[in-house]
Amino acid sequence: MKIWAYIDHFQGQPVPASWEALGAAKTFGETTAVLFGQGLENLTQLALEYGADSVLVVNDPVLSEYRAETYADTLTALLKTAAPQAVFFPTTTRTRELAAMSAFDLNSGVLVDVTALEPNGEKIIATRPVYEGKLFEKVTCSGSPQFVTLRARAFPKPTRQPGRSGAVESASTQPKALTSVEGFTPAETNVNLADAGVVVSGGRGVANDPAKGFELIGSLAKALGGAVGASRAAVDAGYIPYAHQVGQTGKVVSPDLYVAAGISGAVQHLVGMRSSKVVVAINKDPEAPIFTQAQYGVVADLFTFLPVLDQAFRQKLGK
Amino acid sequence: MKIITCIKQVPDSEAKVTAQNGQPSWGDSPLVINPFDEYAVEAALLQREAHDGEVVALCLGPESARDALKHALAMGADSAILVSDPALGALDTASAARILAAAIQKIGGADLAFFGRQTLDEGTGLTISQTARALGWPLLSFAGSIQVEGSKVTVERVIEEGKQSVSAALPAVISVVQSIGEPRYPSFMGIRKANKAEIPVWSLADLGLQAPAPVVARAELLNPPERGQQCQMVSGETPEAIAETLVEKILAEKVL
Numbered sequence: 001m002k003i004w005a006y007i008d009h010f011q012g013q014p015v016p017a018s019w020e021a022l023g024a025a026k027t028f029g030e031t032t033a034v035l036f037g038q039g040l041e042n043l044t045q046l047a048l049e050y051g052a053d054s055v056l057v058v059n060d061p062v063l064s065e066y067r068a069e070t071y072a073d074t075l076t077a078l079l080k081t082a083a084p085q086a087v088f089f090p091t092t093t094r095t096r097e098l099a100a101m102s103a104f105d106l107n108s109g110v111l112v113d114v115t116a117l118e119p120n121g122e123k124i125i126a127t128r129p130v131y132e133g134k135l136f137e138k139v140t141c142s143g144s145p146q147f148v149t150l151r152a153r154a155f156p157k158p159t160r161q162p163g164r165s166g167a168v169e170s171a172s173t174q175p176k177a178l179t180s181v182e183g184f185t186p187a188e189t190n191v192n193l194a195d196a197g198v199v200v201s202g203g204r205g206v207a208n209d210p211a212k213g214f215e216l217i218g219s220l221a222k223a224l225g226g227a228v229g230a231s232r233a234a235v236d237a238g239y240i241p242y243a244h245q246v247g248q249t250g251k252v253v254s255p256d257l258y259v260a261a262g263i264s265g266a267v268q269h270l271v272g273m274r275s276s277k278v279v280v281a282i283n284k285d286p287e288a289p290i291f292t293q294a295q296y297g298v299v300a301d302l303f304t305f306l307p308v309l310d311q312a313f314r315q316k317l318g319k
Numbered sequence: 320m321k322i323i324t325c326i327k328q329v330p331d332s333e334a335k336v337t338a339q340n341g342q343p344s345w346g347d348s349p350l351v352i353n354p355f356d357e358y359a360v361e362a363a364l365l366q367r368e369a370h371d372g373e374v375v376a377l378c379l380g381p382e383s384a385r386d387a388l389k390h391a392l393a394m395g396a397d398s399a400i401l402v403s404d405p406a407l408g409a410l411d412t413a414s415a416a417r418i419l420a421a422a423i424q425k426i427g428g429a430d431l432a433f434f435g436r437q438t439l440d441e442g443t444g445l446t447i448s449q450t451a452r453a454l455g456w457p458l459l460s461f462a463g464s465i466q467v468e469g470s471k472v473t474v475e476r477v478i479e480e481g482k483q484s485v486s487a488a489l490p491a492v493i494s495v496v497q498s499i500g501e502p503r504y505p506s507f508m509g510i511r512k513a514n515k516a517e518i519p520v521w522s523l524a525d526l527g528l529q530a531p532a533p534v535v536a537r538a539e540l541l542n543p544p545e546r547g548q549q550c551q552m553v554s555g556e557t558p559e560a561i562a563e564t565l566v567e568k569i570l571a572e573k574v575l
Binding site for chain 1: 338355458460478566
């Protein structure tokens with residue numbers, strides 16, 4: 001099979017899951033990494049080092065900022081002349097739009113937010129969560145190419161091979177812009193929950209002293225090299241910004257280790273973290289629903305237990 | 320200003336959903352308006368308040384989806400239209416987008432068409448972009464605030480990396496996020512009005528469409544694998560002893 005792997009980036013910063021998609025594409029056949037934007041030399045080299053057999057670059061000032069229509073026009077135009085069997089993407093807000101529009105243009109379809117893949121001749125059978133992760137479905141796409149977006153951290157990241165080289169091809173298209181980007185304010189803290197290997201989250205349990213509670217959670221997250229998450233209750237109460245929210249109305253995470261501190265475990269939270277590998281729950285209430293999702297549970301007050309746990313980890317990990 | 324808000328009916332988030340003979344089942348849990356779509360209704364009402372005009376709620380779904388439209392009417396939408404047809408089986412997103420686009424055209428077009436950012440059932444988030452594509456209208460996604468001046472709309476997009484200001488000419492498709500404002504509760508008067516409202520039902524023939532042939536199809540619906548083990552409660556004499564045991568167990572999992 002010939003596969004394209006679309007490398008998603010924001011202003012030149014690659015989304016780590018792009019490399020996972022590239023790695024997954026390679027398991028299906030010869031893979032061309034596809035890059036849109038302006039000044040893409042670094043990303044081109046990175047794509048080769050992460051294993052792309054070749055790279056197709058569209059370098060155009062019109063594409064300097066991501067816009068759904070210009071990116072979709074570009075992808076559609078390229079796919080009208082080349083014919084890969086599938087295009088893989090990491091699942092991000094941008095690629096959902098890009099894949100949706102380009103697939104629509106080509107009378108094909110998108111298998112979105114996929115957690116597992118199996119080949120079936122030239123076709124792909126994709127597994128994806130539905131109903132907030134309460135069920136899974138296996139889906140197929142009868143159009144061509146098959147557009148497949150992969151959930152972050154569901155597929156292994158390939159090993160980077162510094163200095164690796166390969167063919168680089170440039171193309172140009174005439175995309176039509178329907179929107180103008182007028183300004184951008186970066187987020188105060190870049191919370192990259194979707195790509196985090198460890199997430200330590202806090203909930204209503206911090207209520208007695210929210211600042212102290214999230215300081216303890218932050219310290220443990222730092223010791224474990226992870227990101228800080230929060231339940232909706234903690235965000236709604238104003239203890240921590242929305243960017244940290246894990247759950248149905250926040251972010252879906254699937255780290256290797258998820259530590260829930262003072263989180264009761266409302267359905268809305270559970271759907272956001274249920275695909276974590278190992279879940280540790282710390283809660284004062286032994287009846288808290290979070291324990292039904294956890295491998296390890298500790299009935300304790302987070303204010304007394306987290307500092308001790310933090311200390312124990314730092315000792316063991318030599319930090 | 321003419322505003323259309325597209326909504327969907329989904330099982331309540333609290334529902335226990337299971338796969339039964341390849342179909343999703345939510346027992347006797349209620350069907351509700353997709354929670355993200357309530358924000359789309361709110362956004363539409365805020366624009367009507369700022370610029371006058373009318374809000375039409377549009378829903379594609381079975382006969383039972385009337386209730387979701389009634390919720391939008393009770394919140395304050397001026398009218399509602401249900402697109403429903405026995406020929407509508409398992410729809411893929413592109414088919415849904417073509418049908419919604421045709422319905423929007425039949426309504427007579429609009430200045431703005433609102434969507435919630437995602438649905439709780441299939442959760443693909445694809446239909447919004449594909450509807451914009453079918454209409455040929457610009458897409459302004461993840462809008463946290465919206466300003467319309469003359470024939471131009473500017474939104475502040477709330478994205479992972481920060482806040483981005485983006486503008487387009489009307490008409491436009493806009494998907495909204497929660498920072499648009501909490502959806503208002505239906506008023507008593509609103510509920511009365513909604514109960515009396517006539518909701519026309521449009522068939523595929525009314526829209527000049529054939530039964531769609533889906534490109535994406537479900538081969539299987541599965542219950543998630545059971546969690547292998549029960550929760551192991553870690554206890555000990557002192558917090559220090561518990562922490563030490565817990566750290567050892569986590570390190571043994573080799574996830575760090």
